[in-house]
Amino acid sequence: MKIQLKAFRKKEDLKKHLKSHAETLFYASGTSTVIPYPNLGKALKGKGFEHLYMGDLNALPQKMDFAREGALEIEGPVTWKDARGFCLSHGRNIMVSPTEELACMLAGIATSASGERSFGFGSLREHVTEIEYLNFEGKEQTLYSKNLLINHPLFQSEEGKKILEAYQDSYKKYDGFKNAPFPRLEKETDLMVGMEGQLGVVTRAHFETIKDETTRFLFIKLPKWEEDVKPHLEIFYNAQNFRDHLISVELLDHNCLSYLPDEEKPLPAGYDVIFLEVKLSSFDLIIENLIPTLTLTPDDNIFEMNGDKCHHLRMLIPRFISEVNQRRGVKKKGTDVQVPKESFETLISYYRDFSTKGISYNLFGHFGDGHLHFNFLPLAEEEEKCQNLLTEFYKKIKSIHGSPFAEHGIGLLKQDFIAPFLTKVQLEMYRYLKENLDPKNQFFPQGFLNLSRGKKND
Ligand SMILES: Cc1cc2nc3c(=O)[nH]c(=O)nc-3n(C[C@H](O)[C@H](O)[C@H](O)COP(=O)(O)OP(=O)(O)OC[C@H]3O[C@@H](n4cnc5c(N)ncnc54)[C@H](O)[C@@H]3O)c2cc1C
Known part of the structure; x- marks a missing residue:
């Protein structure tokens, strides 16, 4: 498989590229833990593609401004760090705080970012009020969080309405999660949130901010x-x-x-x-x-x-x-599970069991949200054992109605684990979205939305 880098310096170049319908995985800071950027060729082997562009968004023009009182407007590859600095200089603050502050905010829409401040303020999805993206023809489209998806032109057909209603119904058991096993799809803006760049390229967005307030830390x-x-x-x-x-x-x-x-x-x-x-x-x-x-x-x-x-x-x-x-040559095998309050003790008992397996590990994360990262740190000869332990673990997470990847997404590395969490309701929706919004299958065609191709879970 040939992987070819392509950097974009102007929005017009990006539009031109999109019009060519070339299969492309766009990226910003490249901090995703679920896309193995240095070993992409290996990760994509056997997926049936001969050529893929890596679309570098880092050279696009950047802009930060307040579109109106408290609404931060971001254009281009602005990092969380820069956005926070900008807000603080205006007496305001952003509500989400991913630990990796060199990641880009617009990419955070694509991954539905959350972080430690989500305990008090929720995840990024809740703060995005407007999103502009470029579609498969390189045309600008704007989405507003005040508009429900059920009223969007995409879902006015009989088929579209039926698919959306069944999907939203299936989401109900995950209400209250930061990110369920599948994207929320409630508001228009959700068409870009957690979609990992599989339906368009986000180019501009508005984020609600708060008045900056001093905080104190108790250890x-x-x-x-x-x-x-x-x-x-x-x-x-x-x-x-x-x-x-x-x-x-x-x-x-x-x-x-x-x-x-x-x-x-x-x-x-x-x-x-x-x-x-x-x-x-x-x-x-x-x-x-x-x-x-x-x-x-x-x-x-x-x-x-x-x-x-x-x-x-x-x-x-x-x-x-x-x-x-x-x-040490260790390839971390991380987890990103969130469970409901009543299952939190059970989740910790699974991690306690992991701690007895003789493999190095650590545990940290968003404790208040029932959302922890247990990381195995296996030596090369322990990797297979880890993988088997994790396969069994995700079966248990499914049985306690947990969300397996509440923050870092699916990318390429978590697709095998996510598949059992999806039923034909979600796969139907994925197919419908891809057919209508990405008819040429040009946006990250190896991503999770295409799990609908050839998989028929009940
Ligand atoms: C040490 C560490 C700590 C982390 N902590 C957190 C955390 O607390 N919370 C959290 O949510 N994540 C965390 N992450 C994960 C990661 O930082 C996030 O997923 C982040 O949103 C990725 O941003 P990026 O700019 O690096 O995106 P990239 O890795 O470049 O891309 C990630 C995905 O977004 C898509 N994408 C990027 N830009 C666009 C765009 N403009 N339009 C459409 N699609 C796009 C890409 O195609 C890809 O699928 C952490 C990662 C590390 C390494």
Whole structure:
């Protein structure tokens, strides 16, 4: 298979390329954990394609502005880091905060990004009010979140209405998830959200922002989760009542913290930490009403941490982990599961079982949302064992009605695992979307929307 790079410097060049209908995987910062960019040829082998363009969007012109009070308008490959800086300089802030802040915001629409602040503010999908994209003919199309998809021209036919109604019905059991096993498809803007660039190229969007407010961070020192998870779970359950006051509830386990150089470690070795990001205006309320309910955690184990230091730690940990992995030749096998509140303890019991398999691992993530990243760090000879463990794991996740990939998407690496979560209702919708919005099958044709081709699950 031949993979050919093509960079776009002007929107007009991009339009011209789209009119040629050449099969293309567009990319922005290339931080996706589910597309193996350096080994793309290997990952695409046997998928029946001879040629693919890698469409580099990084050289397109960038723009940031406030379209109206609080609505941040982004054009081109603007990163989260730059957008946050821009907002802060205007006394505002963005509500989503992916750990990888060099990722692009418009790509975040394509992956339905979320992050630690989703506990308080929800995922990116909820903040996008307007999206412009280029369709298969290179034409600009605009979508508005205020318009329901059921009124969109695409769904006015008898067939379209029927497919959408069945799809929305099937989504009901996942209401409340950040990202279910399949995209939301409720509002017009959802046609681009979580679609991983398979229906068009997002070129401009509006994001609701909030007035910037100082926040404070509480660190809670905890035993290793494998040995005693009760204090962690007490925080999980009790924090749910304070969603209006807490912005994030995040876990970093003792394994993650062990990667840090000694001078950066916030705790002695052998402890987990859960940190709470608290709105300044709610700090006293949290101290008086949430903290006293944490009966399994001694008061001395709860302390305030400087916000900049906390942010710095969050950035450092993935970097150190990936550096050590590269050195050891480890290919991380990550998980991205979110489960309903009532299944969270069960999810942790699966991870505890993983921890006994003799393979290196770590656990961190969006604890308050019941959404964690358990990462196996296998040596080459342990990779197959890991893959088998994960196959069994996803069967269990399906049986407890969890969402297997709540944040990082499907890409190329998770397609085998997602397939059992899809029924003919979703596959029908995928087929319908591809036929109508990508009739030449030019947008990332190896992506999950084409799982509908040749697969007929019940
Ligand atoms: C250390 C680390 C931490 C991470 N933490 C988080 C996190 O907290 N939350 C989270 O959500 N993700 C996280 N991610 C995953 C990743 O950063 C996100 O998926 C991010 O949105 C990808 O952005 P990107 O610019 O790198 O996109 P790319 O990797 O370049 O592309 C990702 C996908 O989006 C499509 N795409 C890109 N741009 C466009 C466009 N303009 N129009 C249409 N399709 C497009 C591509 O075709 C591809 O399918 C993390 C990744 C790493 C490595």
